[in-house]
Amino acid sequence: MSTTTKRAYNFNAGPSALPLEVLQKAQAELVDFQGTGMSVMELSHRSATFEAVHNEAIANLRKLFAVPDNYEIVFLQGGASLQFSMIPMNFLTEGKRANYVLTGSWSEKALKEAKFSGEAVASVSTKENKYKNIPTEVEVGENDAYVHITSNNTIYGTQWKTFPETGNVPLIADMSSDIMSKPVDISKFGMIYAGAQKNLGPSGVTVAIIRKDLLESANTNLPTMLKYDTFVANNSLYNTPPTFGIYMLGEVLKWIEAQGGLEQVAKNNEAKAALIYDAIDNSNGFYYGHAEEGSRSLMNITFRVADEELEKQFLKEAEEAGFVGLSGHRSVGGCRASTYNAVPTEACQALADFMKAFQAKHQ
Amino acid sequence: MSTTTKRAYNFNAGPSALPLEVLQKAQAELVDFQGTGMSVMELSHRSATFEAVHNEAIANLRKLFAVPDNYEIVFLQGGASLQFSMIPMNFLTEGKRANYVLTGSWSEKALKEAKFSGEAVASVSTKENKYKNIPTEVEVGENDAYVHITSNNTIYGTQWKTFPETGNVPLIADMSSDIMSKPVDISKFGMIYAGAQKNLGPSGVTVAIIRKDLLESANTNLPTMLKYDTFVANNSLYNTPPTFGIYMLGEVLKWIEAQGGLEQVAKNNEAKAALIYDAIDNSNGFYYGHAEEGSRSLMNITFRVADEELEKQFLKEAEEAGFVGLSGHRSVGGCRASTYNAVPTEACQALADFMKAFQAKHQ
Numbered sequence A, B: 001m002s003t004t005t006k007r008a009y010n011f012n013a014g015p016s017a018l019p020l021e022v023l024q025k026a027q028a029e030l031v032d033f034q035g036t037g038m039s040v041m042e043l044s045h046r047s048a049t050f051e052a053v054h055n056e057a058i059a060n061l062r063k064l065f066a067v068p069d070n071y072e073i074v075f076l077q078g079g080a081s082l083q084f085s086m087i088p089m090n091f092l093t094e095g096k097r098a099n100y101v102l103t104g105s106w107s108e109k110a111l112k113e114a115k116f117s118g119e120a121v122a123s124v125s126t127k128e129n130k131y132k133n134i135p136t137e138v139e140v141g142e143n144d145a146y147v148h149i150t151s152n153n154t155i156y157g158t159q160w161k162t163f164p165e166t167g168n169v170p171l172i173a174d175m176s177s178d179i180m181s182k183p184v185d186i187s188k189f190g191m192i193y194a195g196a197q198k199n200l201g202p203s204g205v206t207v208a209i210i211r212k213d214l215l216e217s218a219n220t221n222l223p224t225m226l227k228y229d230t231f232v233a234n235n236s237l238y239n240t241p242p243t244f245g246i247y248m249l250g251e252v253l254k255w256i257e258a259q260g261g262l263e264q265v266a267k268n269n270e271a272k273a274a275l276i277y278d279a280i281d282n283s284n285g286f287y288y289g290h291a292e293e294g295s296r297s298l299m300n301i302t303f304r305v306a307d308e309e310l311e312k313q314f315l316k317e318a319e320e321a322g323f324v325g326l327s328g329h330r331s332v333g334g335c336r337a338s339t340y341n342a343v344p345t346e347a348c349q350a351l352a353d354f355m356k357a358f359q360a361k362h363q
């Protein structure tokens, strides 16, 4: 495949940029996978060829993310949004309370769904501060079934830097927008979940990592497809999984490994984000960030152009210059650059340069 | 792209064969979609480019399948299996009974899930006849919320030829394994649903076609992602949809149109199935079919080699000869050839020839 492929500067919040190498490999083998005379999409999910793809993806996820043996890894459908419902259905057991830490719109939505299953509260919220920060402490109740956090707030651009202590109460994290962007001590969590479409692959696959003891004490009287145990007991092959998405996720994992694993990926992500935050911080207030400094996300950089009219102009000129996805979420406006794993350093450098040039021209 | 691509004779039951032309088009534009400098997988689901893909797929489905205006078309995740749960959650309203017609394993599973939501019964079943036939009549109760059928029984190889009359009670059909294999009078149904992975595309997308009045009287107090209205009200874009799967489904629909639409596709499917059924019927009992003649599926041809030892040999030699997916479902054994839309006539001819040659050699 040609290496002169035209590539946009893709800062989409999700679905988002995928590694060019992964796309080129998928392209090369799209019609004939491993000499089978079939596309990977045409394989039976019960065939040895597909099961190898599937199991390799799970094994690589376990290895690269250092998932301990007492955790199950499953692939689900329905996006992180369906997890908002499945988590309380499975883990909000009789007489217990679900405890949500609100740090943005996604945590609000997660809480809303929990209320269908039982008692669910927002023990802490940074809403009054316009979700500009991550709380320094959480309040854990004795009777809590779990504490739920959003590790990275895609819309507001904040991110937990250290995870809260919840004692015996399982900590559950929606890592949709920062999963595998850095090493994480999985043993601190009861469960981690994420839609694949930001750091791990195309949309249509959701990853969940669940500590085994949570599964043992989970609610059992649930519809088959809404019970985690169905996926665990059948290695995520109870029904037809999204086979192409799992294949792509597996290829992205191999790419992460080729980058040097999560230590190196984390370093790259820090350097990438610094390029853009520096352009903001050195702008003398021409640009300003939404998040407080200690809570800044390395994945979603949210900022404003101080002059509202110029902000429109900025987004317009950026688009014309080949930058994609820089408008803030429709619920908050402003600007947002999502710099997930697969967004190359050059794209971040180009954006920083563009920001500086725009400032020089217009201020 | 080369037209000499090696192609297996793919008789998989699902995921299954896709049209070569569709795969080749997807391959050609996989890295750079419409000059955007992005893969279709890297587009935001809220971008104009993706929304055009999405809306074109819905519009083409409506046109080709002749879906009347009083029906909504939505794309879901979770496979047909999740629909087994969502249907009763949404449509088995207070005080009503769900009525299931059992014609195979999939209808049994659908019934099992309905029981989580309320009263659900098997009014008719052909299990005693080993699911070799489709019933000639159904029993509709006054108090039925709906009648559920499986239009094509993927495992047993039977298919409804005319659909039952259910009067004012909505008829709901799982068409996973024969959707858009022929024209259907949609107005007879309250709802039709299908996983895409047999006739419509890769796995990971589920299509539902729902009559509007069903939505109006549906249960409302449901988790957001399990309520059809969420998908209807947001044009299937409430959360991130499986974008690549929807794109592929759209391409398959264009291919169906290029074949001459469903009238022509139905003729092709009849001719394809006849090649294989003839090989069975003209074998003097060397092969025999599972389904009774009037109930035979044009999509899944289930048969046995009368001599059990020879059956093993048949499956082994077929595999060596490049035929894929001919083993019957693990729950019933035997042989099965799935001849969905995208399976070419030549593959069916090759299988019929192989069956005759095998018989000549071994009997």
Ligand SMILES: Cc1ncc(COP(=O)(O)O)c(C=O)c1O
Pocket: A013, A014, A078, A079, A080, A081, A082, A106, A150, A152, A153, A154, A155, A174, A175, A176, A177, A195, B239, B240, B241
């Ligand atoms: C943190 C977070 N959680 C949940 C979601 C919802 O994910 P999905 O669209 O896969 O349901 C998103 C989507 O952007 C997100 O960023």
Ligand SMILES: Cc1ncc(COP(=O)(O)O)c(C=O)c1O
Pocket: A239, A240, A241, B013, B014, B078, B079, B080, B081, B082, B106, B150, B152, B153, B154, B155, B174, B175, B176, B177, B195
């Ligand atoms: C008729 C029928 N219904 C339902 C299913 C289950 O579909 P899924 O795997 O998409 O959940 C299948 C799968 O083969 C099927 O053939």
Ligand SMILES: [Mg+2]
Pocket: A076, A077, A078, A079, A080, A195, A196, A203, A204, A205, A206
């Ligand atoms: Mg998903």
Ligand SMILES: [Mg+2]
Pocket: A103, A104, A105, A106, A107, A152, A153, A154, A155, A156, A157
């Ligand atoms: Mg947020």
Ligand SMILES: [Mg+2]
Pocket: B076, B077, B078, B079, B080, B195, B196, B203, B204, B205, B206
């Ligand atoms: Mg599906």
Ligand SMILES: [Mg+2]
Pocket: B103, B104, B105, B106, B107, B152, B153, B154, B155, B156, B157
């Ligand atoms: Mg069946």
